Amino acid sequence: MTLHATSPIEGQKPGTSGLRKKVKVFQQNNYLENFVQSIFNALERCEGERLVVGGDGRYLNRDAIQTIIEMAVANGFGELIIGQGGILSTPAASCVIRKYPSCGGIVLSASHNPGGPDEDFGIKFNGPNGGPATESMTEVIYRNTQQITEYRKADLEPVDLDKIGEHKRGATLIRVIDSVADYAELMQQLFDFDAMRALISAGNFHLCFDAMHAVTGPYAKQILVGLLGASSDSVINAEPKEDFGGHHPDPNLVHAAELVDRVNEQGLDFGAASDGDGDRNMVLGNNFYINPCDSLALLAAQSGHIPAYSSGLAGVARSMPTSRALDRVAAKLNLDCYETPTGWKFFGNLMDAERITFCGEESFGTGSNHVREKDGLWAVLCWLNVLAATGKSAAELMQEHWGVYGRDYFSRHDYEGVDSDAAATMFTELKQKLPTLAGSAYAGLSVEQADEFSYTDPVDGSVSQGQGVRIFFSTGGRIVLRLSGTGTSGATLRVYYDQFDAQQLDLDPQVALAPLMRAAEAIVGIQKHTGRAAPDVVT
Ligand code: G16
Numbered sequence: 001m002t003l004h005a006t007s008p009i010e011g012q013k014p015g016t017s018g019l020r021k022k023v024k025v026f027q028q029n030n031y032l033e034n035f036v037q038s039i040f041n042a043l044e045r046c047e048g049e050r051l052v053v054g055g056d057g058r059y060l061n062r063d064a065i066q067t068i069i070e071m072a073v074a075n076g077f078g079e080l081i082i083g084q085g086g087i088l089s090t091p092a093a094s095c096v097i098r099k100y101p102s103c104g105g106i107v108l109s110a111s112h113n114p115g116g117p118d119e120d121f122g123i124k125f126n127g128p129n130g131g132p133a134t135e136s137m138t139e140v141i142y143r144n145t146q147q148i149t150e151y152r153k154a155d156l157e158p159v160d161l162d163k164i165g166e167h168k169r170g171a172t173l174i175r176v177i178d179s180v181a182d183y184a185e186l187m188q189q190l191f192d193f194d195a196m197r198a199l200i201s202a203g204n205f206h207l208c209f210d211a212m213h214a215v216t217g218p219y220a221k222q223i224l225v226g227l228l229g230a231s232s233d234s235v236i237n238a239e240p241k242e243d244f245g246g247h248h249p250d251p252n253l254v255h256a257a258e259l260v261d262r263v264n265e266q267g268l269d270f271g272a273a274s275d276g277d278g279d280r281n282m283v284l285g286n287n288f289y290i291n292p293c294d295s296l297a298l299l300a301a302q303s304g305h306i307p308a309y310s311s312g313l314a315g316v317a318r319s320m321p322t323s324r325a326l327d328r329v330a331a332k333l334n335l336d337c338y339e340t341p342t343g344w345k346f347f348g349n350l351m352d353a354e355r356i357t358f359c360g361e362e363s364f365g366t367g368s369n370h371v372r373e374k375d376g377l378w379a380v381l382c383w384l385n386v387l388a389a390t391g392k393s394a395a396e397l398m399q400e401h402w403g404v405y406g407r408d409y410f411s412r413h414d415y416e417g418v419d420s421d422a423a424a425t426m427f428t429e430l431k432q433k434l435p436t437l438a439g440s441a442y443a444g445l446s447v448e449q450a451d452e453f454s455y456t457d458p459v460d461g462s463v464s465q466g467q468g469v470r471i472f473f474s475t476g477g478r479i480v481l482r483l484s485g486t487g488t489s490g491a492t493l494r495v496y497y498d499q500f501d502a503q504q505l506d507l508d509p510q511v512a513l514a515p516l517m518r519a520a521e522a523i524v525g526i527q528k529h530t531g532r533a534a535p536d537v538v539t
Contacts, residue, residue, distance in 0.1 A: 002074040002152050006030045012038070012145035014138040016343045016485030018124025020110045023060050026121045030151070032067055036106070037151035038144035039125045040075050042137060043103055048078040052097045052126075054088020054179065055108030056215040056277040057240035058115030061086045064108050064123070066158050073172045074152035080172060083179035086161050087240060089215045089278030091367075091375035092183040094130035098371065099182050104128055109215075109277035112250035113488065116243035120488050131348035131372025135464060180222045187223060187378065190308035190370055191385045199388035201229045206266070209380065210259035210273035213237045213245035219278065219377055228384075236262070249275050251282035251364055251376070252539050253289060260284065270387065270394055274376030279344075280364040281376035283383050285394030291509075293318075293410045293498075296360035297325035298401045299382050301333070303358065305389035306382060308370065313357040317350055319343070320453050320468060321480045321496040322362040323408040332405070341455045341467035342482065348372050349459040362412060362496065364539075399505070406502035409512040413535035414484075415493040415526070423483060423491035426529035430469055430481065433523070437471065443518035446474045453480075471523065476500045477516045481524065493530060495520060510538070 009028070012019060012035050019035055026032055040046050053068055055061040065086045072080055081100060082088075088096065090107055097105045110122035125133045125141065133141070156169050159176070167174040199205050209224055211217035217238030224230045236258070237245065248255040251273035263271035263284050271284035283290045290298075300316050303309040315336035318326045330337035338356060340346035344365065350356040351369040360366040365374035366382070383394065390397065437450040453467040468482035477499040484492035497513040497520070504512070520526060527533060 002154050004033070004151050004153055006034055006148055006151055008146050008148055009034055013142045014124070014133075017111065017132060018107070018122050020113065020120055020122035020486055020488055022488055023117055023119060023121045026060060026064070032064055032123070033071065033151045033153060034145055034148050035123060036068055036071050038141050038148055039106065040071070041144045041148075042140040046072075046103075047076040049103040050079040050081065050100060051077050052081045052088070052093055052100070052102050052105030054083035054093050054105070055086055056089070057085065057087050057242065058110065058121065058244070058276065059117055059119070059242040060121045061108050061242070062161060064121075065161065067153070068106055069159055069169065069174065070153045070156050071151065073156060073170045074154040077172050080174045082159075082161060082174065082176050084162065084164055084176055085179065087179040087215060087218065089183070089219060091279055091371050091373045091378065092179060092219065094126060094371035094373040095183045095186050096177070097126060097128065097130040102128060105130075107277070110488070111277050111486065112248060112275040112280060113486075114244060114248050115276065116246070119243070126372070129348055129352055129372050132343070132345035134345055134348070136462065180219050183219060184222055184227065186370060187381060188227070190306065190378070191381050192307050192388065193227060195388040196381070196384045197228050199384065205270070206268045207234050207270040207272070208259060208262050208268050209235045210251070210256055210271070211235060211238045212247065212249040212251065212256065212273055212275065213239065213241040214249040214274070214276045214278070215240050216274040216278040216377055223377065223381070244276065251275050251280050252537070254537060256282060270383065272380040272383070275364070278376050279374040281366060281379040282364055283380065283394065285398070288395040288398070290394060290398055291323075291410050292360065292364045292366065293323035293325050293362050293408060294398060294401070295379070295383075296322070296358070296366050297329050297405070298398060299366065299379070299386070300326060300358045301329045301401060302386045302390070302397070306385045309357060309368070314354050315350070315356040317347055317356045317359040319346070319361040320470070321412070321482065321494070322360065323410040323498040324500070325405065325408040326360070328405040338458070341453065341464050343485070344374055346455065346457070346464070349457055353459045355458070362410065402505045406500055407505045408498050408500050409507065409509045410496070410498045411509045411513050412539045413495045413497070414537040415530050415532050416487070416536045417490040418493050418530045418532070420491045422529050422531070423493055426493075426524065426526075427469070427481075427483070430524055434469065437523065442522040443515065445477065445515055445519045448472045448474050473516070473519070479516055479520050493526070495526065495535070
């Protein structure tokens, strides 16, 4: 019996990156099955198709994969490719989907959110280009979840996910593959491994990569230690754990404190961390934090040192809240620079149409057209390749960059677990005010323009409205406000500040941005609405 009756379950609307909920929510009867069948029903066909499946190894990953296998077999898929141990980092999944032409892939992850029985789980569908499902696709999936009446699931012997090999279940071939090999091969096609190996083995360059007990451990060990010769203790927290060792696998100064301390105390030359599913990155020089917006701009400016990009970039893109440092590089290099809504899915069309090569987001995401996801380890290799080619330190490179382009001070303030109604009221009031803001001064800063960001995809003409409020000031400063689409409880308010300065290049960003923060309070009344005197997380 493969056909099972079911009924719609509320709240299965994918957010910025798939469906993310508490594990307990996913464990409800039929919850996973309804969503997976809704994905399959959104595909043109399943019969005979190839599907890639993997995840970041968090709690529920293995059980969910066995369920997906049973459903994929019952839905008639021809072949399933699954990472060994159920492990595929998000960029590796994208790489595998592109290498072995597939109708797409299912990636199980809640990214940088914590894992464990009481924490978060997630599921997202990536299309045949290897990128996150487009908005139109996620809308169809969501509609399907609201109308579902049955799902298909076979009763099968569990597949041994730990051994590389092939299995047959019904008419479906199931291939358990090495989680790292295809990705490592792709990296070797992009970068100058000889130069990076020479830098690392010369003995006077020391690095540390923090895998945060998450998915990148095996990838970093094979590439940084195995292929580039870094010492084995230079990759820390390298074993993927179901609960990420009880930590948030979120590569920022707060959650990757162990890395920051190690880099600074041991005087290391370079430090980096990645997140739960391996698509985010944070990079550090010695006692020197590199903001993701600056990292993106610098890598675009220095991309000529990297073999895969040495003949030039087609164009670049950033999400709207990301600082405009990238735009300055694009202007100088005469490149098109696109501004998209938050969410990696918006870069896919631009890459497929060969309009952009590099793109990134303030949320610790950097990537290129080598896959259709942001890629943490790729960003680390970009930096190592540039460091090897220039012989300069990360801090020197960044300071020289600011000397040429000026500095876009940037900071994001997050208010987590805010009451959803209070957040909605705040935005309703703010949106009503928007038309009246231009020409007025708040906390001494005069507003030049204020609007709500809307994006028209230049490739397919699709329109995405309501993508965040922007307030521009005559000083060149900008405030952006939006609600996160990745949280799992209450509302998370994100307030982004950026201010260009061509003269003063070494201020503390919180100091440089303080006037904008006062203006935000005067315009929006963040304290009044959220009841919070200060943000929970500052990046
Ligand atoms: C996801 C998306 C990113 C987005 C980030 C934050 O990243 O892939 O494009 O910038 O969420 O989104 P929000 O501000 O809506 O929470 P990840 O690494 O969590 O998959």
